[in-house]
Amino acid sequence: MQKTADVAIIGGGISGLSIAFQLAQAGVGNIAIIEKNFLGSGATGRCGAGIRMQWGTELNCLLSKYSCEFYEQAHEIFHNDIDIEFEQGGYLIGAGTDEELEQFKQNIKLQNKLGIESVFLSPEEAGEIVPHLDIRQIKGATFCHRDGHLNPFRTVEAYAEAAKSLGVSIYEYTEVRDILRDGNKLKGVRTDKGDINAPVVVNAAGGYSGLIADMASVDLPVYSQRHQIMATEPVEPMQEPMFMGFSLNIYIQQVPHGSFIMGRSDDSEPTDLRLTSSWHFLEEMSRTCTRLMPRLGQLKIVRQWAGLYNMTADAQPIYDEAPELPSFYHAAGFSGHGFMLAPVTGHVIAKRILGEKPDIDVSSLNVSRFKEGGLLPTESSVV
């Protein structure tokens, strides 16, 4: 294992890989990714892997638009032949209440102003796109045809191969045990395989980013909550877009393989890093799904699993340098959207490390906002 690095990145998920790739592309020579398990073994390999540009705040729209455009061109950017299976079947987002319907109308205006080609649909029009949807359950919907989903495992592989070809070193099955500092000066990281001296360290540990911040003795106001997903047996293609509802509390997509995969959120889910599965979820998810899409009730569930959302108080990420420890950077608190934001995460963190201005102003996503009462406007477009 190497003894020194220009930048040490903790976490071999999609965020860490993206940061490493962007830094390497910008010419940083000696980058080490340290992953305690294998690449994509955390939330990245457990997520729904959807990409959407339909958000309710301007910043979220801009961040996700950057990522969507990146994934559209990933093949050319990565210079490898790994198919990340970006299926742009759109996102159909259903409004469950009149209040939500009004919010969606505002969202559409904002999105269109930013160049996002979303449209407002009546329940009947939504039913034409997803025929097995019980349209009596929705008040209306929005649709953006450029939204879609990817294969998270292939995306990890594509990022990793691209990063490696630019000289990035990846250490799997290597666990960070401590952050080395001398007073306020960052020294590097200690792993179970040895120390790496590095003047710059990035905390991209996803669900475990709070533990890494504790090792560095810096404040990172995040917590991790379990979220579950279940998958059906594969069937013939019948649903092109991801269907999503916020008050309806569901996201459901049919992946190219033929399985439907779906998730919902539940405030009672544990926050102690456990990754177990619950029977309760199977039942509640089945109820939510079959109420909206009765025909899917015949489908059998073959698998369920869990992953961690790394949450912040305003459900938006933290992109910042730790005020207490210069050159220690946070890319954390994605609140369930780390996969879709990964390209922009790599961009803004790399720019920050290089002292350059990113394409999108993310200064409001600083780590101090939680202390100063500077929470961002609430984003209601989340499951």
Next chain:
Amino acid sequence: MKTKLSLLKREGLATADDLRGRLPGEDDKKRGPYAVIECFEEIPCNPCVVSCRFNAILPFKDINDLPYVDFSACTGCAVCARVCPGLAIFIVDESMDGDMGTITLPYEYLPLPEKGWQVLARARDGSALFPATVVRVMKGGKGKTALVSLEVPKEYLQEVRSFTVPEEEDSVPCSCAELDLAEESPTVCRCEGVDLQEIRDLIARGYKTVDEIKHRSRAGMGPCQGRSCRQIILSELARDAGVSLEEFEAGSFRPPTTPVSMDVLAKGSEEDAENS
């Protein structure tokens, strides 16, 4: 949660522990031939139970139950052994005087040996034991498996579980490691259609665990949740690394253990809600 598999689950080899409750007492052994059922898979399968004319296999409450023999009723007639699709039933006869007994084995290879042939008796793991004489052959056909009886020393009646015809040995592949993949790569994961060559390619590219291979190939993600492919992938990983299977984690096990429709799941929840 990572779980280590027993020898039976890992390599399909039954141990004395697994056979507890499957063998008769001394009195029943002397009475005449009897069936030994080495079935450990709780799958929907019951030809043995319904074929027995003596009600000597305990009735199932559920079609997934495992069969157990009532040795006071079993006559060793071998009807069950001829219909077991898993070739998991053997007929043992140690009722005669002297040191020798017979073991009757289901046999699906060609050529079918004839009475008087010398064959090589083999143990559960396929290892060679000793030459043995064929004393009886019941031909197969019409859905029934051929049975071959060998004369073996009584102390080996619970050891011999297969045999090979010596002249044929060179042409019989006995493990995946010896298969010639140039012809056709055998399927490892039937649910997701993943073949052995794909698994070996991934291992050659540095994928080190069952879970990594699952992520990349989908092997083990299907309805059976890796019940067969997991063991094959583990043995391929072990073979590549040149270490024992036990060095490897068995990988994640995902619920539900059997596919369940969402209608059924949703209904359960509604009943709970009404009851509470």
